[in-house]
Amino acid sequence: GAAAAEGVKVDSMKSGKVLDALKTGKVKALYLMGENPLDPEKKVEGIESALKQCDFIVVQDISLNETAKLADVVLPADSFAEADGTFTNMEGRVQRIRKAVQAPGVSLADGKILGMLLQLLGVDTGFQSAEDVFRAMCNEMSAYKGMSYETLQKEGSVQIG
Secondary structure (H helix, E strand, O other), rough: EEEEEOOEEEEHHHOOHHHHHOOOOOOOOOEEEEEOOOOOOOOOEEEEEEEOOOEEEEEEEEOOOHHHHHHHHEEEOOOHHHEEEEEEOOOOOEEEEOOOOOOOOOOOOOOHHHHHHHHOOOOOOOOHHOOOHHHHHHHHHHHHHOOHHHHHHHHHHHHEO
Protein backbone atom coordinates (compact mmCIF):
# COMPACT_ATOMS: atom_id res chain seq x y z
CA GLY A 1 0.00 0.00 0.00
CA ALA A 2 0.94 3.63 -0.15
CA ALA A 3 0.14 6.62 1.97
CA ALA A 4 0.69 10.24 1.04
CA ALA A 5 1.15 13.22 3.35
CA GLU A 6 -2.33 14.55 2.63
CA GLY A 7 -3.95 11.35 3.82
CA VAL A 8 -4.37 9.72 0.43
CA LYS A 9 -4.31 5.99 1.05
CA VAL A 10 -4.57 3.35 -1.64
CA ASP A 11 -3.77 -0.28 -2.28
CA SER A 12 -2.50 0.28 -5.80
CA MET A 13 -0.90 3.16 -7.65
CA LYS A 14 -3.16 2.27 -10.60
CA SER A 15 -6.14 3.69 -8.74
CA GLY A 16 -4.81 7.11 -9.69
CA LYS A 17 -5.39 8.72 -6.27
CA VAL A 18 -1.74 8.86 -5.26
CA LEU A 19 -0.63 9.65 -8.80
CA ASP A 20 -3.09 12.56 -9.00
CA ALA A 21 -1.94 13.83 -5.60
CA LEU A 22 1.74 13.54 -6.60
CA LYS A 23 1.16 15.43 -9.85
CA THR A 24 -0.10 18.44 -7.90
CA GLY A 25 3.32 18.77 -6.24
CA LYS A 26 1.61 19.10 -2.84
CA VAL A 27 2.76 15.69 -1.61
CA LYS A 28 6.08 16.22 0.12
CA ALA A 29 6.68 12.71 1.48
CA LEU A 30 5.63 9.26 0.32
CA TYR A 31 5.96 5.91 2.14
CA LEU A 32 5.62 2.85 -0.10
CA MET A 33 5.34 -0.65 1.38
CA GLY A 34 5.59 -3.55 -1.03
CA GLU A 35 4.76 -1.35 -4.02
CA ASN A 36 6.92 -0.83 -7.10
CA PRO A 37 5.05 1.66 -9.30
CA LEU A 38 8.08 1.86 -11.61
CA ASP A 39 7.91 -1.88 -12.41
CA PRO A 40 8.12 -1.94 -16.24
CA GLU A 41 5.25 -4.46 -16.40
CA LYS A 42 2.90 -2.36 -14.23
CA LYS A 43 4.20 1.14 -14.92
CA VAL A 44 1.54 3.84 -15.03
CA GLU A 45 2.10 6.70 -17.46
CA GLY A 46 3.46 9.76 -15.71
CA ILE A 47 4.40 7.99 -12.48
CA GLU A 48 8.16 8.52 -12.75
CA SER A 49 7.91 12.30 -13.22
CA ALA A 50 5.25 12.46 -10.48
CA LEU A 51 7.51 10.58 -8.05
CA LYS A 52 10.39 12.92 -8.86
CA GLN A 53 8.21 15.86 -7.72
CA CYS A 54 8.02 14.33 -4.24
CA ASP A 55 10.61 15.72 -1.79
CA PHE A 56 11.12 12.54 0.24
CA ILE A 57 10.38 8.89 -0.60
CA VAL A 58 10.70 5.87 1.68
CA VAL A 59 10.43 2.39 0.18
CA GLN A 60 9.94 -0.67 2.39
CA ASP A 61 10.31 -3.76 0.22
CA ILE A 62 12.05 -7.09 -0.24
CA SER A 63 14.30 -5.99 -3.11
CA LEU A 64 16.12 -2.98 -4.45
CA ASN A 65 13.59 -2.53 -7.25
CA GLU A 66 13.21 0.38 -9.69
CA THR A 67 11.26 2.52 -7.21
CA ALA A 68 13.63 1.74 -4.33
CA LYS A 69 16.53 2.98 -6.46
CA LEU A 70 14.75 6.36 -6.65
CA ALA A 71 13.99 6.48 -2.90
CA ASP A 72 15.74 8.61 -0.30
CA VAL A 73 15.48 5.79 2.26
CA VAL A 74 15.11 2.04 1.65
CA LEU A 75 13.98 -0.22 4.48
CA PRO A 76 14.73 -3.89 3.70
CA ALA A 77 11.70 -6.03 4.53
CA ASP A 78 11.32 -9.79 4.92
CA SER A 79 9.49 -11.76 2.24
CA PHE A 80 6.34 -13.75 3.06
CA ALA A 81 8.47 -16.89 3.52
CA GLU A 82 10.57 -15.12 6.15
CA ALA A 83 7.64 -13.72 8.15
CA ASP A 84 5.03 -14.85 10.65
CA GLY A 85 1.51 -13.44 10.73
CA THR A 86 -1.51 -13.13 8.48
CA PHE A 87 -2.16 -12.14 4.89
CA THR A 88 -5.37 -10.73 3.44
CA ASN A 89 -5.61 -11.12 -0.34
CA MET A 90 -7.47 -8.84 -2.78
CA GLU A 91 -10.62 -10.99 -2.49
CA GLY A 92 -10.67 -10.53 1.29
CA ARG A 93 -9.49 -14.02 2.20
CA VAL A 94 -7.44 -13.98 5.42
CA GLN A 95 -4.75 -16.63 5.73
CA ARG A 96 -2.16 -17.45 8.37
CA ILE A 97 1.47 -17.41 7.21
CA ARG A 98 4.35 -19.01 9.06
CA LYS A 99 8.03 -18.29 8.83
CA ALA A 100 9.64 -20.98 6.67
CA VAL A 101 13.21 -19.70 6.38
CA GLN A 102 15.51 -17.28 8.18
CA ALA A 103 15.89 -13.96 6.40
CA PRO A 104 19.40 -13.29 5.10
CA GLY A 105 21.13 -10.02 5.83
CA VAL A 106 19.49 -7.17 7.70
CA SER A 107 15.85 -7.37 6.56
CA LEU A 108 13.05 -7.24 9.14
CA ALA A 109 9.37 -8.14 9.22
CA ASP A 110 7.05 -5.33 8.09
CA GLY A 111 5.45 -5.19 11.54
CA LYS A 112 8.84 -4.91 13.23
CA ILE A 113 9.86 -2.03 10.95
CA LEU A 114 6.58 -0.19 11.55
CA GLY A 115 6.83 -0.80 15.30
CA MET A 116 10.34 0.66 15.37
CA LEU A 117 9.21 3.72 13.41
CA LEU A 118 6.27 4.23 15.77
CA GLN A 119 8.61 4.03 18.77
CA LEU A 120 10.85 6.69 17.20
CA LEU A 121 7.71 8.86 16.92
CA GLY A 122 6.93 8.28 20.60
CA VAL A 123 4.13 5.74 20.11
CA ASP A 124 4.34 2.47 22.05
CA THR A 125 1.76 0.00 20.75
CA GLY A 126 2.76 -2.69 23.21
CA PHE A 127 2.72 -5.25 20.40
CA GLN A 128 5.23 -8.04 20.92
CA SER A 129 4.21 -10.33 18.06
CA ALA A 130 2.27 -10.60 14.81
CA GLU A 131 -0.48 -12.31 16.81
CA ASP A 132 -0.78 -9.19 19.02
CA VAL A 133 -1.24 -7.04 15.92
CA PHE A 134 -3.85 -9.43 14.47
CA ARG A 135 -5.72 -9.53 17.79
CA ALA A 136 -5.86 -5.71 17.79
CA MET A 137 -7.11 -5.72 14.18
CA CYS A 138 -9.85 -8.17 15.16
CA ASN A 139 -10.89 -5.92 18.06
CA GLU A 140 -10.79 -2.65 16.09
CA MET A 141 -11.78 -3.51 12.52
CA SER A 142 -15.29 -4.79 11.89
CA ALA A 143 -14.20 -6.87 8.88
CA TYR A 144 -11.98 -8.98 11.17
CA LYS A 145 -14.43 -9.34 14.10
CA GLY A 146 -14.56 -12.88 15.46
CA MET A 147 -11.34 -14.00 13.80
CA SER A 148 -8.35 -15.40 15.67
CA TYR A 149 -5.21 -17.41 14.99
CA GLU A 150 -7.14 -20.42 16.32
CA THR A 151 -9.96 -19.86 13.78
CA LEU A 152 -7.47 -19.52 10.94
CA GLN A 153 -5.68 -22.70 12.09
CA LYS A 154 -8.95 -24.66 12.16
CA GLU A 155 -10.50 -23.25 8.97
CA GLY A 156 -7.34 -22.74 6.89
CA SER A 157 -8.60 -19.31 5.84
CA VAL A 158 -11.50 -16.98 6.57
CA GLN A 159 -13.38 -14.77 4.13
CA ILE A 160 -14.05 -11.17 5.16
CA GLY A 161 -17.69 -10.14 4.90
